[in-house]
Amino acid sequence: MTLTELEEKVPALKEYTKTMPPEIRSRCTVRTHAAGSIIHQKDMELNYFGIVATGENRVINEFENGNVYMIEGNKAIDFIGEVTILAGMPRTSVTIEAVTDNVVAYISRKDAERWLSEDMNILRLTAGHTAFKLYRSSYTNGAKLFYPPSYLLLDYLVRYGRQNGMESTRPPKSVTVGRTRQMLQEEIGVNVKTLNRTIRQLKEEGFFNICKGKLSFTREQYRMAMDWLESAKDK
Template sequence: MTLTELEDRVPALWEYTKNMPQDIRSRCTVRTHAPGSIIHQKDMELNYFGIVAAGENRVINEFENGNVYMIEGNQAIDFIGEVTILACMERTSVTIEAVTDNVVAYISRKDAERWLSEDINILRLASKHTAFKLYRSSYTNGAKLFYPPAYLLLDYIVRFGRQNGMDNHKSSKNLIINRTRQLLQEEIGVNVKTLNRTIYQLKQEGFFDVCKGKISFSREQYEAAVTWLNASKDK
């Protein structure tokens, strides 16, 4: 697939690529990363810049003892490598893993640095994305240290619901969080035993159902979780 074909498939991408120099455009390649594959690894030399046109990925930090900490989840349209390039660093600081199929348009780091220096539009968009991630991280930083597991899980469910249109009053379908317990553990920040115990407790209290091991919730259950979270914040 060419960049032009990808723009036809994802019209929103044009806002990002409309001023890309023609010679850089001619060198652009499009690649699809399958779910579970590594898009880039922590501490690797960054030689490219990518724009995620479709898909969801997660940003994680891996430690030598084997533990994995999830920093954030991102959905298209997003960037790959922008933080490293804007920070003028040589190596990546995090690992990015595809959650669904990720379709990414790639150019070389050299081409990206030139493009960012010449085109205020792409520089503004990349900077905006970076600032938004920092804002989101700063806003919730520390929650995993001070809130109980039930709060963290319900907060995760509510955020998942909002991202998938549950705030739309016309939405009536149930949502299923298609995550393994291992992924949920990393994303929420509690160990598997605590997570399983919390899932059992909240299921018994009626906040969601479990279907084939996956959390499923209705609009009514979503609203109950929102009410519970708001009440907890006031305590």
């Protein structure tokens, strides 16, 4: 697939590529990362810059003791390598894993640095994305230290529901969280035993159902979780 073909498939991408210099565009390649694959690994030398046209990925930090910390989840349209490039660092600071199939338009780091230095449009978009991620993480930073597991899980479900249309004018009847227990553990930041115990407890209280091993909740359960979170904040 060429960049032009990808733009036709994903019209929103044109806002990001409309000012790409022709010679850089001619060197652009399109690649698909299958769900579950690693897009880039922590501490690898970064030689490219990517624009994620479709798909969802998650940013994780891996430690030498084997523990994995989930930093954030991102949906297209997004960037790959922008933080490393804007920071002027040679190597990546995180691992990015594809949650669903990711289709990414790639250019070399050299081309990206030139484009970012010459074009205010792409610089504004990448800087805005980076600032939004920092704002989002700063807004919730510390919650895992001070809130109980029940709060963390319900807060996660509410945010997941919001991202998947529960606040839209025509919300879905139900939303199923497409995450394994291992992924939930990493994203919420609690150990497996605590997570499983919390899931059992909240399921018994009616906050969600279990469908083929995945957490699923209706709009009524979504509202119930929101009310619980609001009351918990006042305690």
